[in-house]
Amino acid sequence: MKKSHDTDNAKAKANTDVRSETEALQKVLVTTSAADANGSCGSYDPEIEQLRTALEVAEIRYQEQQTRMTIETGGLYETLESVRAECARELCELRLELKNKNDALMEAMAGAAADPHRPDAMQQPELEAKLMRSITDAAELKACLMDKENALQSLAEENEALKAGAGRAEAELRRKYEAAVAELELAKAAEQDVRMRLGLVTDEADRSSLRVQSDQWRKAAEAAAAALGGGGGKDGNGGTVERTGSLGPEYGSSIGGKLMSSPFSDDVDEESPKRRNGGGGGGGGVLRRMSGLWKKSPK
Structure with a gap:
């Protein structure tokens, strides 16, 4: 017990x-x-x-x-x-x-x-x-x-x-x-x-970082387009050709794509009458500025 x-x-x-x-x-x-x-x-x-x-x-x-x-x-x-x-x-x-x-x-x-x-x-x-x-x-x-x-x-x-x-x-x-x-x-x-x-x-x-990077690329493309259109040029009859207005995201994207995928000279020859009439020096400077802006954009 x-x-x-x-x-x-x-x-x-x-x-x-x-x-x-x-x-x-x-x-x-x-x-x-x-x-x-x-x-x-x-x-x-x-x-x-x-x-x-x-x-x-x-x-x-x-x-x-x-x-x-x-x-x-x-x-x-x-x-x-x-x-x-x-x-x-x-x-x-x-x-x-x-x-x-x-x-x-x-x-x-x-x-x-x-x-x-x-x-x-x-x-x-x-x-x-x-x-x-x-x-x-x-x-x-x-x-x-x-x-x-x-x-x-x-x-x-x-x-x-x-x-x-x-x-x-x-x-x-x-x-x-x-x-x-x-x-x-x-x-x-x-x-x-x-x-x-x-x-x-x-x-x-x-995604936010990508949006910021895309905005920077778009701004660089708009600045490049503004530099291309802001200098002005003369057509074959001696008139002045002006480019005004802001570029939309689609146009900036096309500019960025051209900068990434094709030579600059061909696109600028197709778009700028001034370059066809002998104004190549200004276009080359614009392209150099665009290239610099593109290189400075974040990866």
Whole structure:
């Protein structure tokens, strides 16, 4: 009985330790969820790692606790079976002794009744005293037998209580373990969402950079077109040819494409009457300025 109580106390202490570790794990989970709600992306990964570590430790402790409980329960079962076998053996011995005494008593009484003139019949008081002693011994044996049966019943009830307690503790540990796993999955999903959002922000920054670069290219192309049209020229009849107006994005894009893909002289020969009439010096300067602007634009 004392050994079973010590085992029960050890199990209660182990369950308390596992419960404390599970509560600590839940506190880590709550801290991680609060950090995610506040948008603290910088400390998110360390908290996830801490959560994973705590979960692994809790799982290891859970497995150790299960193994220890299995071993202790097996030892308790062996002890219970040993006590039960001992009680059954003593019970059989007591019943056999009681039966022998009853048989001896009945034999003596039968002999006395069959031959009243036997010397044994003259010892009636002594026989009565033996009978009383036998009755007393039988009563004591019955009382001892009842005590053994009560002890056996108590052991069986205690065994059932220990089984029920172990089942409840195992169910509680399993529930807390599954809750911790679910919290970890939620934390992983939140981490994935944060990473996806960071990727979207990075893509948006890249697109903004591309827009700025495109605007710079367009401005360079407009400046080049303005330089080409602002100098003016004369047509074949001596008139002045003027180019006014701003260039749209499509026209600037075509200018930029011509600058990137074809020689400058051919495009300018097709567009500038002044160059066809001998005004090549100004056009060459414009092209040099356009080339300089293009080289200065960010890559």
